[in-house]
Amino acid sequence: MNDSDYISEYQTENDALYKRIERATSEILRMVLIGKSGSGKSETGNALLGQKKFKADISASSVTQSCECKAGSLFGQKVLITDTPGIFDPTARIDDTQIEIAKFIDLTLPGPHVLLFVLRVGRLTQEDADTLVKFKEQFGGAVEDYLVVVFTHCSELRKRQTSEEEFIQTAKTAIPMFQKLKNRFVFLEHDPDYPPIEQDNQLKKLLDVVQRVQRENGDTCYSNDMYETRLAEIQEQKLREEEERREKKRKKEEDRNRELEKARQEGQKEMREMLEQNTKILSNVSLSKNQLLKRKKLFWRNRDSKY
Numbered sequence: 303m304n305d306s307d308y309i310s311e312y313q314t315e316n317d318a319l320y321k322r323i324e325r326a327t328s329e330i331l332r333m334v335l336i337g338k339s340g341s342g343k344s345e346t347g348n349a350l351l352g353q354k355k356f357k358a359d360i361s362a363s364s365v366t367q368s369c370e371c372k373a374g375s376l377f378g379q380k381v382l383i384t385d386t387p388g389i390f391d392p393t394a395r396i397d398d399t400q401i402e403i404a405k406f407i408d409l410t411l412p413g414p415h416v417l418l419f420v421l422r423v424g425r426l427t428q429e430d431a432d433t434l435v436k437f438k439e440q441f442g443g444a445v446e447d448y449l450v451v452v453f454t455h456c457s458e459l460r461k462r463q464t465s466e467e468e469f470i471q472t473a474k475t476a477i478p479m480f481q482k483l484k485n486r487f488v489f490l491e492h493d494p495d496y497p498p499i500e501q502d503n504q505l506k507k508l509l510d511v512v513q514r515v516q517r518e519n520g521d522t523c524y525s526n527d528m529y530e531t532r533l534a535e536i537q538e539q540k541l542r543e544e545e546e547r548r549e550k551k552r553k554k555e556e557d558r559n560r561e562l563e564k565a566r567q568e569g570q571k572e573m574r575e576m577l578e579q580n581t582k583i584l585s586n587v588s589l590s591k592n593q594l595l596k597r598k599k600l601f602w603r604n605r606d607s608k609y
């Protein structure tokens with residue numbers, strides 16, 4: 303399968319569910335973008351795909367309204383990226399978070415290899431910390447093992463004369479969950495005026511970190527009760543559908559056999575009727591033969607008596 307086939311296949315989101323689970327090999331790196339609204343999730347997704355596939359814009363409200371999944375290639379590595387609206391952002395207004403969470407699970411089945419937590423370089427707030435806590439509360443599982451932190455707007459650091467290392471230390475103080483993370487911080491700049499070669503280097507570093515995390519996790523993917531329940535549901539549904547298919551086939555065969563039997567019986571009936579008719583005709587013929595003989599005898603008797 304070449305890249306374009308692979309991409310078009312994964313663009314039809316609904317009927318690709320089974321296929322996606324079946325083909326979810328380690329060959330395809332599945333990443334999920336989470337983070338506060340406006341942090342740069344969609345822009346990061348576009349950078350990873352090398353194309354503007356997700357809508358990214360400045361807005362006071364959420365630009366991305368629903369989870370979306372797109373495929374692409376990053377330095378030859380096939381990637382499947384799921385962009386999310388700020389589902390876990392305490393200030394974001396998403397019409398139905400539960401529906402979005404269900405969609406998120408379906409799009410990322412059997413689970414992402416890495417969770418990219420996107421933050422904007424700047425003053426980290428309680429909201430940023432709460433977004434991650436909310437994600438952990440909703441999803442559970444070993445979130446930290448699969449977490450990679452992506453800081454966008456990184457040219458801000460230069461303006462503030464702060465090094466990446468210093469900023470990571472600040473971030474670790476602001477967001478306690480970061481303290482457990484070792485070498486899992488990546489800086490990106492999506493400003494179109496930023497040197498493309500530097501953007502490429504940043505993306506290469508991100509891919510290196512992600513692939514290291516994947517290796518550290520033994521190529522497993524992030525999972526939790528929701529993924530397991532959903533996978534069990536899908537498995538059950540698949541078995542049910544197979545059973546229904548078998549039952550339909552059995553019924554079809556039964557109907558065909560019934561029709562064959564009916565045709566056979568009708569054929570026999572026709573044959574019987576034909577035989578009966580033939581017997582009647584034959585008996586009529588033999589009857590008239592007898593009568594002819596009788597008449598012949600009578601004629602000869604009458605003639606003999608005359609002479």
Ligand SMILES: Nc1nc2c(ncn2[C@@H]2O[C@H](COP(=O)(O)OP(=O)(O)OP(=O)(O)O)[C@@H](O)[C@H]2O)c(=O)[nH]1
Nearest residue numbers: 340341342343344345358359360364365366455492
């Ligand atoms: N200069 C600059 N702009 C950025 C950077 N990252 C994101 N932006 C801009 O910030 C705005 C918001 O980015 P998005 O990617 O739409 O943010 P989001 O997290 O997807 O937001 P929601 O979809 O609302 O949750 C867009 O106008 C982006 O172009 C960056 O590193 N540098």
Ligand SMILES: [Mg+2]
Nearest residue numbers: 343344365366
């Ligand atoms: Mg977005």
